[in-house]
Amino acid sequence: MSGENEAGAVGQSIPRLEVREKTTGRAQYIADMSSPGMLHGAILQSPYAHARILSYDVSEALAMPGVVDVLTGDDLGDGRMGAFIKDEHAIAKHKVRYVGEPVAAVAAETETIARRAVRLIQIEYEELAAVLTPDEGLANDAPIIHEHLDDYIKVFPAVCGGNLVSRTELSQGDLDKGFAEADFIVEGTYETPAQAHLAIEPCGALAEMDASGRVTLWSANQSVFRVQANVCESLGLPMSKLRSLTPRIGGGFGNKMEAHVQPIVVALAMRTGRPVKLILSREEDFECVRARHPMRVRCKTGVRNDGTLVARDVEVLLDCGAYGDDSPGVLGYSLLMARGPYNIPNVRSVGRLVYTNKMRFGAFRGFGSPKVNFAGETQIDEIAEHLDMDPIDLRLKNIVATGDTWMGGSVLASCGLRECIDAAREASNWDQRDLPQTPGKRRGMGVACAAHISGLLGTGAIVRVLEDGSVALNTGAVDIGQGSDTVLTQMCAEALQVPVDGVSVASPDTDGSPYNWGTTASRVTYTTGRAVVGAAAEVERQLRDHAAEMMECSQEDLELRPGGLIGIKGVPGKQVSFHEISLRAHWRAGGPIVGHHTWVFDQPTIDPKRAVAHGLPFPQIGVYSFAAFVVEVEVDEASGKADVTRAWMAVDVGRAINPGSVEGQMEGGFVQGMGFALTEEMVWDDARLINPSLLDYKVPTTLDTPHELHTIIIEAAEPDGPFGAKGVGEIGLVPVPAAIANAITDACNIRLTTLPMKPERVLNAMEQAAHGS
Amino acid sequence: MTEMVTLRVNGREHPCRAGIATTLLTVLRDQCELPGTKRGCNQGVCGACSVLVGGKPVRACLTLATDCEDREVTTIEGVGTPARPNAVQQALIDTGAVQCGFCTPGMVIAATALLEEHPDADIETIRQGLSSNLCRCSGYRKIVEAVSLAARRTAS
Amino acid sequence: MMTQTMIAPETLEDALAAMHAEPGSMALAGGATLVAMMNAGLVEPNSLVALRHVDTLRGTRQLDDGGIELGAMRRHRETALETPFKDGQTVLSYAASQIANPTVRNMGTLGGSIAFNDPGADYPAALVAANATILIVGATGTREVSAEAFFVDWYTTALEAGELVAGVRVPAALVGSIGHYEKLARIAGDFAVASVALQVTWSGDSIAAARIAIGGSGPTPLHLAEADDMLIGTGADSDALSKAGLLLAQAADPVDDVRASADYRRKVIPRLLAKAMREIAPAREAA
Amino acid sequence: MKFEDSFVVAASPANVWRAITDPGVIASCLPGCEDIEALSPTSYRAGIRVEVGPIKATFRVEVELTDQDMPNFVRCITKGEEGTRASMLQATSELTLRDIDGASTEVAYDSDVSVTGRLGKFGLGVMKKKAESLGCTFAENFRVQVEAA
Incomplete structure (x- = not known):
């Protein structure tokens, strides 16, 4: 099959679809974006590991020429986000819980002004004893970091309490019997440190609100849908009010999966009514995004x-x-x-x-x-x-x-x-x-x-045949640089026997893309690939329906031919092109060809x-x-x-x-x-x-x-x-x-x-x- | 205090405003509308902001804009275009050596300068030459191979 | 702060006058160190005097006595590759070739680098091992300070306000002497965890002269004549090396930081010294 | 950053105590201390200039004596900032005086210092060395001054 197919089908090492724009510096990442009238954001980070916030004085910062808005935890409602436990506000509220935590933010006419202005914000803290290791956190008299942990929403049967977030246990067989059967036992204790993801692109976001109050958000992310969920949960916004998009992403490795500054940027854009962009410095990115667990x-x-x-x-x-x-x-x-x-x-x-x-x-x-x-x-x-x-x-x-x-x-x-x-x-x-x-x-x-x-988790794909017979693929999977756009396009091209450059791939958009939990957990090729194959199969079925009617033959006599053709088996010259089929579908019969497939991984762990x-x-x-x-x-x-x-x-x-x-x-x-x-x-x-x-x-x-x-x-x-x-x-x-x-x-x-x-x-x-x- | 400086970038004059501490990187990105040069660390370590000044690779984040007035600056936008990539860019395209692409402009600048100086660079020379630039996606091997391919193609 | 300016004079006199006219001004050479510190907000100079156009800071002069004078604006790359060095003077080119990475070596200058005396930098120990002197110019004229005296404390040199590094004078090394710079760093291009710079002269099977300086192990490069002497007359056998190494390790005052603990830095000094001696063995046989 | 050290002064604990709780004495012994002013019997305000080569900072700090056990022990908390909060400093320090023979006193200090902001990003190792050397200079100045009195 692959032998006669166009170059670029499954099994071929074709170059990335976007490789030309990347090698020539034309690819657009979040820091490269701008919008007319755009403000620049900057964050103020907590100097304390654990402290109660007693008061804010933002007057001096607000008075600085060029400063448009200052945001603190007091300006936000009680919304909290979190993938498994909803324990995090968009910005520190009532308490700070680590050195470097964003505790206030400024929107100003330039980045330089914003960065100067955050230093003028005065915050009065009451310092609390800090927990610096899990062992300290589990001690009987440990300071409690989240006093309301019991009340937080959890999306799984969490066994938690005090500073214990979760205790999980898996077992099979009979451990005592197993060790009794052993001739010898080896044991050891192993320690691993925190590692920084260090995607070369630091995190950032740009948000703007339209006249109807709806917000459009671009950000460095691994899932436009997780971004949408996190922002809306933390700001108490209906998901219908936020559109989440992605520019090119400069690497992820996990740190861009859940929220970083997106909720702050959306809040600033909504309060000021102007587009706001905030790009973290490398140091801020190290200190307040996330890292591998010790x-x-x-x-x-x-x-x-x-x-x-x-x-x-x-x-x-x-x-x-x-x-x-x-x-x-x-x-x-x-x-x-x-x-x-x-x-x-x-x-x-x-x-x-x-x-x-x-x-x-x-x-x-x-x-x-x-x-x-x-x-x-x-x-x-x-x-x-x-x-x-x-x-x-x-x-x-x-x-x-x-x-x-x-x-x-x-x-x-x-x-x-x-x-x-x-x-x-x-x-x-x-x-x-x-x-x-x-x-x-x-x-x-x-x-x-x-x-x-x-x-794991849910995914979808939509495949459409355009009027000229070319194919549009839309999955909602963010390509963070690993190459999923190319791989999914190859699958789509292979499934429909069309050349890779006959398939366009849509940039993920919560308005138009089917749900995709995210580019994480090595899942895109397998889960989204299955959705693509399913959607392509649905498109093929519709194409065959048309072809059968157009060539007045039965479905079983038809075959998909390379190059966007459906022909009658055994009759080389007898075929119709996707172009002809699609014109018929668009203008005369059946309606435009759209195939979709969604599924959720359902094999029990x-x-x-x-x-x-x-x-x-x-x-x-x-x-x-x-x-x-x-x-x-x-x-x-x-x-x-x-x-x-x-x-x-x-x-x-x-x-x-x-x-x-x-x-x-x-x-x-x-x-x-x-x-x-x-x-x-x-x-x-x-x-x-x-x-x-x-x-x-x-x-x-x-x-x-x-x-x-x-x-x-x-x-x-x-x-x-x-x-x-x-x-x-x-x-x-x-x-x-x-x-x-x-x-x-x-x-x-x-x-x-x-x-x-x-x-x-x-x-x-x-x-x-x-x-x- | 800012002053006007005129930079010559990719053969074009750009009048810019720059203060004493304004770096070439900031001016290129914010005023010359040349965002291909990336800010990765602002400390001269990652190499994503590499540009050519007077034909030699430098860190744009460690170069002050006002110190560039009479020097020819070449950015990634100036070494090739999507339609006419240079030899290094073409080799990167052909070998699939690009992943997220954020380090790529700096890598292209470093490699282009390297091949200018050592047209017949071997793998070891390329590894030395590209040690100025961090990549977190690729593990480097494919990038080194791509630059080696560019060298061989240029030679033949 | 309101008078911030950048001046790019063409003569040394104008540069010094500009430094003098604006207290708190700093000299800008390649920018590799100074601009990084400005970006981090660690230094905020009132004004900058760019030295790029001062031709007299660029030259390299061979002195009649076999010494070499290097201009302060000499780039690391030039020192690493375009070597005018002979015999043990090559310790400088070895050190220069290990500073940061090729791009930064293309920017950074000799004067700019040593003016900061970063404890992890590569030049200071090499200059001390080469017994170099630093040429300093100021409003009142020129003075020459030995490298050992030039590096005073953490990030602190003998430069007074308004003074500049004009260059470095590297004396002729003994004929047949070997220079070497052995650097230990976490990864390529990082500042040194510790380094050993040396000049050694062999006479037959024994060392006739030696000069060892340790980098990355205290506020200034560490040089002990006593440690040098311990090697002289020996065949660089492990006994002599470890004695000299231990003496240096005991005298070291390294920091405890993310690069390495102070204990480890002390521990590797004798080991790096022994390694350096092993590394130069082929050169010795060739000589 | 934690520091611990001790030094001996040839003076009685009572004399050492008097000096060590006298802002004037502290100001004259502490390198870089530009001015000091008593806000109350247990609190001072001071300006301290710190230089590491080209890196210069002047901290405005407030020192509060939170625990005193004359003439044996004093604990103080220092908080301050430099350059419109470009860096922030916080320290908890304890001084313990031990009578050696009536005529000399051992002063042991134990300090936990945290610096955040621009100077917080500067190499911790060197900063610690610098602080240790400030501690030594202070101890020496203090000893000389008290012993001369």
């Missing part, structure tokens, strides 16, 4: 002497920060992934999420999984070492396969993990490895496996016959992609600095709709995971984040990144997936810290349990090992 994982695994894993007990403690955001989901997901891709019969994973007076933590590529993966996958290596077994052989002995169940009981309809492991093993020459040895350096190789979901769940925030989530990574590192003996020199990433994506984009996701995920593993950490001095800048927070450059990044695509087709596809957005990051840690162990005979594995930690461990022996 997490502590206790992991205990029971094993038989033949290498069979029989029991695992995992306990996680997650720092929520000041607001719930996506955190209950992150907690639940980390527990769902805690067993790893292994058939361990007796498992319990339990976690607690605790409010602290730090910035809110939220969704970040991997969604909790990279941390439990780091614990679980380094522990597998520890077990292999104990058994004197090859770590890959140990994994192969225990991995899941097609037809097996995931933790909780959902059945794996496709699983290419074994193929991934075999491919990575072969490509890296794992079994005959002969690593180059450089004086002063130690080399090692490590492996880690991972899985990640592709399916938990099979009650197999597992028990308490406090789980998502009842329906699943469809797994798999990966096996082999990484080579080189550790400098003088400093303890570890560098990745080569990596092989085998990934089962079901079907690679655009193999080049799959590679892009894997390579980008790898390097972001490498940063998390080796250099990146947000550091607080008491309550204050001390490295909110690119001078102090370091992400890898070209010179810190290996050029030898090999992606190996495995295609274990998912029966329900669009053309067999599954998601690939996050899995490239998930196993990286564990694979690097295992390689460092191989190189230096040390085992690190805390990220990042910075030179200081590596060197200290090397010294300890040297003294110990």
Whole structure:
């Protein structure tokens, strides 16, 4: 099929649709937008971690020439937003809960004036004792960060109280029996730090109100629909009064999924009646958007002497920060992934999420999984070492396969993990490895496996045939740079056998696009792809109806032909074009051709016959992609600095709709995971984040990144997936810290349990090992 | 206090207002209507604001507008157009090395300057040359390969 | 604040006059450091004196005694690549080639960089190892200060108000001596966690002369003649190296910050010194 | 930022106490202290100039003595800002005086300082070093002044 199709159909590495505008600087991002009469916004951030707001004095700021409006919590109603727990106002109200929290905002004629004016706002605070760690938050006498937590609306059966936001537990089998059957047990405690998303584009928004009082909002986001929901909830606005749109997005990774400054910008636009744009500085973006959760994982695994894993007990403690955001989901997901891709019969994973007076933590590529993966996958290596077994052989002995169940009981309809492991093993020459040895350096190789979901929540697609026979696709899925516009267009083109440039893709718009929960959770290819395929099928049905009438034949005699044609089987010259059909539909019979398909992922996470769940925030989530990574590192003996020199990433994506984009996701995920593993950490001095800048927070450059990044695509087709596809957005990051840690162990005979594995930690461990022996 | 300065950008004269602390980046974006040059960090680290001044790459965020009066400034808008991309841009288009695109203008400027100086740049030279520019999406490999392709194409 | 101006004089005299006329004015060289600090709101100069047109700050002069005089406006890139350096003077080009990244090296200047004395910067230790002197000009004339005396405290130099760095004089290094700059940073282009700058002269199998300076480990580059002496006459064996390294580590006064803890910085000083010696072994064999 | 240090003054606890609660003495010993004014017996207002190379700031602070146990212990809270709230400073400090032999006194101080705003973004490590050196200079000035009295 693909052989005779136009270039660009499914399976082809076509360039991004918007690549020309991006390479030539013409792509428009939120900071590049403007509107006539536009004001500029700026925020004032809280200097306190936890304080009651006693009073505001905005007179001096308002008196400054060029200042049009000052917004504080007093100007807002009681509306609160939150993905799982509605605990957050558009701007701090009554209390501030972290250093850097927006506590007031100004709209002024220029950005410079706005930024000067916020400093003239006087706020009287009563400082309260702060909670800086989850352990402190759980203490009996801890200050309470949200006094009204019990009254907040929650969208899941939250087990909460005090500073405990959520306690979630999953279990299957009999844990005690499992550990009793084990010949030995390994256990450890693992700590991972906050990581900044650091999309190179800082967050921002532009809103304007029309004469009828309706607001149009453009913003850096991962879901125009989540933006609409958050703004309307926090400002008490009917959703019909807000239209949410997106310009090009300069990267997301999770931080643009829920709201950042959009509610503030909408409030300023509504109060002033003028367009308002607010772009955060890099430092503000660091301090008040969101970041990856600091997490502590206790992991205990029971094993038989033949290498069979029989029991695992995992306990996680997650720092929520000041607001719930996506955190209950992150907690639940980390527990769902805690067993790893292994058939361990007796498992319990339990976690607690605790409010602290730090910035809110939220969704970040991997969604909790990279941390439990780091614990679980380094522990597998520890077990292999104990058994004197090859770590890959140990994994192969225990991995899941097609037809097996995931933790909780959902059945794996496709699983290419074994193929991934075999491919990575072969490509890296794992079994005959002969690593180059450089004086002063130690080399090692490590492996880690991972899985990640592709399916959850609701999605739709609308496909229309325009008068000239070209096709218009509208899904509401925001392309944040990962390439979904291109991939969805390829699917649509393939389904209708038209060239890619015969399909236009609409920019998401809450006025005109079908609902899409968001570009997150590696879900767009799978969930939105299914909607596209469904909508295209509906269009094809309508086209066939017309064609049958036009050519006076029966439906069964018709076939879709490449290039936008429907012909009669076996009769080469006998065909009608989409153009002819569409003209007929528009002007004479049947009406314009519009196909749509919406659906919600409805496969239960938990099979009650197999597992028990308490406090789980998502009842329906699943469809797994798999990966096996082999990484080579080189550790400098003088400093303890570890560098990745080569990596092989085998990934089962079901079907690679655009193999080049799959590679892009894997390579980008790898390097972001490498940063998390080796250099990146947000550091607080008491309550204050001390490295909110690119001078102090370091992400890898070209010179810190290996050029030898090999992606190996495995295609274990998912029966329900669009053309067999599954998601690939996050899995490239998930196993990286564990694979690097295992390689460092191989190189230096040390085992690190805390990220990042910075030179200081590596060197200290090397010294300890040297003294110990 | 602001004063009038005339900047020569992409071959055109732009009369602009600039204060002592006004950077070239701000003037390009806000007054010259050239938003292709991006603000990522305003500290000279990320490289998204790279432009050519006198043919050499610099950080527009660390360059004061008033210090550019007699210098030729070239921005991303000046090195190629969607219809006529330069060799680096064409290679990025062809190899799928672009993801979110926010770092891309700076990356194109850095790579264009690099190839100007080292037309036969090998992978290592390119990695060195592009270490000025952060990309959070790609993992760099495809960008480095694209620039290498541009070098090979230019050579042949 | 209302008199903010930028002046771009063409002669050093005019530049100094402008600095003198407007107290609180600052000299603008490449901008890599100063503008970053202005953007962060850390410095707010009343006026700026741009030095770009002052040709006399640009030149490089070979001195009769084998020394080199480098103009303050020399870009890092030039120092890294267009090397007029001989023997151990190359410590400067090694250091320059590791400052930030190619674009910033294309902007930043020697004078601008050292005028700030950032403890993580690369030039200070290299200049001390090269036994360089800093040429300072002011209203009352020119003075020459040794690099060791020039770097005074955290972000503080011997520059008085109204004075400028005119250039740097690098004395001839001993014939056959080797220069090297060993930098440890979290990622490429970051400020140093710690660095070792050195000039070493071998005589057969033993060290005839050595000059070591440690960067990133205190308010100013750390140089101890005693540590240099510990290497002289030895074959740079691990014993001698670790003794000298430990002495330097004990004398270091590094910060505890996001780049590394003070303990770690002290710990790696002897290790970086040993590594630096190992790195120059091939050059030594070639010499 | 937390600081802890101690120094010994060759004077009785009572004399040290008198000096350490005298705004005039504090002002003359504290580097950069430009002026000081007593607002009440337990509160002062002061201007303090801090310089780290080219980075210059003048903080207007108010110091309030919240706990006193003459001549053993004093706790004070310092709050202030510089340049129209470009940076904000807050500190809680405790001084403990310990009689060594009647003629000399050990002064131990323990301070928790937080700076937000523009100076908060400046390297914490160097700021801490600078504050430590200010502490040492203060201690030395204070010792000299009290011992001379």
